[in-house]
Amino acid sequence: MDYLTLKEAPKREDRLHSCITYGGTLCGLQKRLGHGCLQDGEREFSQGSLCLxxxxxxxxxxxxxxxxxxxxxxxxxxxxxxxxxxxxxxxxxxxxxxxxxxxxxxxxxxxxxxxxxxxxxxxxxxxxxxxxxxxxxxxxxxxxxxxxxxxxxxxxxxxxxxxxxxxxxxxxxxxxTKIWATAYDAIYHGLGKNLLEDPAQRNRVISDDIEEARFNYLKKRRVNLCNLSSMSRIDELELTRLLNALDLDVNIFPLYKDSEQMYSVKYAALSISTCPTHDDYFLQFLKERFGIPYLLQHMPVGIENTKSWIRSVAQFFGKEAAAEQLIQYEMSLLEEALIPYRKFFKGKTAFISAGEFRALATAYLVHELGFTVIGVRPFHHDEYAEKEYEKLKNIVGDFPLNIANMQPFEEANLLRSLKPDLFMGHSQSNATAVKLGIPVHTVFSSSLSYIGFRGVFEVARRLYRQLSNPSLNRKFPKYIKLPYKESWYQESPFKYIKDNKDES
The missing domain is CATH 3.40.50.1980 (Nitrogenase molybdenum iron protein domain)
Structure with missing residues (x-):
């Protein structure tokens, strides 16, 4: 359905049947999804959230x-x-x-x-x-x-x-709405309704054949690379480098895009998402309105995800051989560089908390680096992540899973019980882990590299520095305490989720 005919974007509870409440395990979630009985529950007690x-x-x-x-x-x-x-x-x-x-x-x-x-x-x-x-x-x-x-x-x-x-x-x-990811739909809704008209065409009486030929050329090899706060400038350059290596022209959209150039998104052969949570709304619109196909699968975070992302793009343009050559070259450099880091990370445990696709992709990445993933907290769940859950289960195995829009009291209980060696979360939500003495690393920053082959190496290098000397983090609990009673840590972290069953 072309939602841009409506005054405003529908909330995600209606459009995608999104969920923000689940406590159990990865296998337990998949059971519910398999039986079609995952419904967004309520919490008898709720602490903290985020407005869209x-x-x-x-x-x-x-x-x-x-x-x-x-x-x-x-x-x-x-x-x-x-x-x-x-x-x-x-x-x-x-x-x-x-x-x-x-x-x-x-x-x-x-x-x-x-x-x-x-x-x-x-x-x-x-x-x-x-x-x-x-x-x-x-x-x-x-x-x-x-x-x-x-x-x-x-x-x-x-x-x-x-x-x-x-x-x-x-x-x-x-x-x-309780699903603050609806904000991404709201922004794309406004841009799609108001900024897709080519300013040069508004008052043109005679068509410009040269301009038309240029756009026809671009539509054969241009890709829209969507960035709605899903990657840093360094990440943009990394993906542009990889796509340029396949002889593709890259149009990054919409962050920092001049309003008079927004219309250029209509002139592309393919739209590529860097985060399905952010981009599905607008990419479906571009396909329905302008016939532009899109790739919407996972974030190019981690080795295998990046390989798969490149191969999907290459397959669309018939450039499979070039893609394999590119991957082989990149991996020859990366694998050698990761050897000392993997030895250091082996046996260490990690807990990931972030937006749905970033959390799942980052869990995959740290597993590739040698960590054992012992817990994941996506901020919400929708249908687009089901393949990612299946992939994680096959590669990483089962682990505690908590779908929560913040809810730091559940997180504190889980972390106190699991005692991970590393917590990766957004900068504004790392405080709980810090006060428990757990070394933390931000899962996204607008000035750091996370995406592509370069992102794998940069994350490994930063985590090595972080975990080589975690004494600062370890000392925090002596001076800063969380506000929860000791009795809370003896309870199930999912105690206040209504209709929550033991999924383990």
Whole structure:
């Protein structure tokens, strides 16, 4: 279905039947999936989560020459202050220009809740267009407008003819969904509805044969390489290097992409995902609307995943022989470089916590480096990961599995019981492991390498340094304590998951 005909993207609970609640083992999860009885349960106690507004704003902050209008209470969007550093550095790496992101708020208050906030939004759009003259204005809707029924799209449509900037409404009402990965769909929804028209074609009367021939050429060898906060600039360069080696032209989309170049995504032979969690919504749209096929399987994180990713692309273009030659050359260098690291990692245990595909791909990667995987915590589950679970079971074996949108109390219980030698999680969620004295390493950073053959080596090198001297991490519990009673650690970590059965 072409969801872009709708006003806003559907929530993932409806579109993909996504799940954020499960506690048991990998084999137990597969049993439930096999019997069709995995339903998203409830927790009798829930501690901490994440609103889809936060990842959405972090991504929108990367769009150059854009101003964000946060249509919500004044506190919503305050996280944008911490996003600015990465937006500045990311833009500098890609464009050579150092530029701050700009955002304003309509600061809805109690009176607006009663009388409506559309007038404030209208004034804000006009004022932002006059003051900053940006190419695009992204209107991000928080919870309050969704509750009181402000017509965001109606207000935007009414102003389009009066405003120089392209207006992009993005619906991020946090109360509508528990699956904050819906944020990725919301952003792609706004881009797909508003930025796919070629500016050069808008007022053209006579067709440009040379331009048309150029695009026909590109459609034979160009690939859309999707990056919706799924890889760093270093990772972009690594995948571009590998694709260029297959004589393919690469169009990276949409982070840091100029709004006037967004339309170029329509002119490609193939779209390639680097994270199915992020990209499935838009890639399906490109196929339905413009006939562009896509590859949506796993992240190119780890040796075998990278090989499979390259081979899939090569098979589409009939370049299998070139792909095997490339893989053979890369592996001849990598295998030799990994020998000392694998000896060091052998026998050590690892626990991974991250977004679904990153968690599963990283578990595969550390297994390839010599670790024993003793636990994984994906933030959610949907149908696209089922093949990855099967692959992990066949290669890694069974292990405790906890599907949770944060819930640090469950994580603390699991880690205290399992006592891994290494915890890999996102930087903002490593604190639980740190306070338990477990060495930690971030599972993703916008300035570090994780993807492709280079990513394998760089992760190995960083983990070697981290685990060679873990004394700092080991000493933390003497000075910092978690807030849970000792009795909690004697309970099952999944005690508060309703209808949770022993899956072991």
């Amino acid at each position: 507004l936060l990842p959405a704003l972090a991504i929108i902050n990367t769009f150059p020459d854009n101003v964000i209008i946060m249509h919500a209470a004044v506190g919503c969007g305050s996280c944008l202050q911490s996003h600015n550093g990465s937006a500045r550095s990311g833009g500098m790496l890609r464009t050579g220009k150092l530029k701050d992101a700009i955002w304003v708020s309509t600061a809805l208050n109690e009176i607006d809740v009663i009388s409506g906030g559309e007038k404030k939004l209208r004034q804000a759009i006009i004022e932002v267009d006059r003051l900053y003259t940006p190419k695009t204005i992204t209107v991000v809707s928080g919870c309050v407008p969704g509750i009181i029924g402000d017509d965001i799209d109606g207000t935007v449509d009414d102003l389009r003819s009066q405003i120089s900037a392209i207006l992009i409404p993005v619906h991020c009402e946090g109360f509508k």
